[in-house]
Structures are given as C-alpha cells and as structure tokens.
Amino acid sequence: MKTFLxxxxxxxxxxxxxxxxxxxxxxxxxxxxxxxxxxxxxxxxKKGDGFSVNDYYINNNPRMIAFCSEIEPELLQEGxxxxxxxxxxxxxxxxxxxxxxxxxxxxxxxxxxxxxxxVNLGYEQAINIGLDPNCHxxxxxxxxxxxxxxx
Numbered sequence: 001m002k003t004f005l006x007x008x009x010x011x012x013x014x015x016x017x018x019x020x021x022x023x024x025x026x027x028x029x030x031x032x033x034x035x036x037x038x039x040x041x042x043x044x045x046k047k048g049d050g051f052s053v054n055d056y057y058i059n060n061n062p063r064m065i066a067f068c069s070e071i072e073p074e075l076l077q078e079g080x081x082x083x084x085x086x087x088x089x090x091x092x093x094x095x096x097x098x099x100x101x102x103x104x105x106x107x108x109x110x111x112x113x114x115x116x117x118x119v120n121l122g123y124e125q126a127i128n129i130g131l132d133p134n135c136h137x138x139x140x141x142x143x144x145x146x147x148x149x150x151x
Contacts, residue, residue, distance in 0.1 A: 021045045026055075044071055050078060061089035066097070076100040095121070 022045075025038035035041075040063050045052045051071050055063040062084045070076035077097035085092050095106030101121075108117040 053077075057086045059086070061086060074100075095119075 021043050024042045024044070025033050025035050026040050026042060027033040027037060028039040038058055040055050040057050043054045043056070045054075047067070050067055050069045053064070053066050053068050053071065053075060055065075057063050062082075063086065064081065064083050066075070066077045066081035067079045068075045069078045077100055079096055080094070081097050082094040083092045084090065091109055093106060093108045095102060096104045098104075103121055106119045106121055108119065110116070
C-alpha cells in the first residue's frame with residue numbers, strides 16, 4: 001500500500017510538472033519585462049516536439065496563437081499562426097510558417113472582415129490577390145519592397 005501511494009504521488013507530480021505553462025511578460029519590442037511594463041504576455045506550453053505559444057494583450061485579448069519548434073533565443077514558428085486585433089480580439093491575419101518564415105497562403109482581414117486580402121508567400125516572392133480598397137471594381141499591379149504585388 002505504501003509503495004502504491006508513493007507511485008501515485010510521483011505520477012501526480014510528474015504529470016503536473018509536464019503540464020505546466022510558462023508565462024512571460026513582454027514589452028512592445030517583445031523583450032522580457034515586468035508585468036507593470038508589459039505590452040503583452042506569452043504563455044508557452046510544451047506540446048510534442050514543440051511548443052504551443054499564445055500571446056495575449058494586457059487586456060487579455062489574444063495577440064498571436066502559434067506552434068513553435070523553438071522558443072529561445074527567438075520564436076521559430078512552424079505551421080498555422082493567427083494574429084489578432086488588440087481592441088476587439090478579431091483575427092487580423094493568419095497563415096502558415098515554415099522554419100520561421102511566413103509561407104504559403106496568408107489571409108489579411110481588415111475592417112472587421114469587410115476587406116480581405118489573400119497573399120501567397122514564398123521565400124522569393126509574394127503574390128497579393130485582392131481588391132484595391134479605394135476602388136473595389138478594378139485590379140492593380142506593382143512592386144513594393146522587391147515583392148511582386150497583383151491586386
């Protein structure tokens with residue numbers, strides 16, 4: 001009976017230890033800071049081979065939800081990532097990361113889902129497909145910061 005109790009306590013402690021979430025407060029440059037100086041806070045939880053990373057604004061609205069393969073010295077996002085508006089907590093943009101680089105189809109949502117832009121991002125180029133927010137009935141093309149944009 002004593003052995004069973006000891007094993008139960010050890011199992012409980014190990015499950016609790018592995019399920020702990022680490023909270024870090026960050027300033028507007030995403031450097032670690034105190035709670036009083038924080039722009040947002042980050043909750044990190046170990047998940048399989050990586051980490052579930054949830055950033056929240058100080059008002060407790062989500063800022064970013066992502067899966068990361070590394071968290072130190074910097075985040076290395078892998079897979080789906082969603083960024084949120086600070087006031088209402090609405091999705092601002094979402095897409096995927098590959099080795100810390102935005103990759104594949106990304107969706108930018110402006111004005112509460114009234115204007116949506118899809119961007120296909122690769123390591124070499126981004127093609128922006130959508131409508132000119134000032135003229136909803138025509139397309140435009142251009143180059144911005146070395147990126148091909150077709151809207």
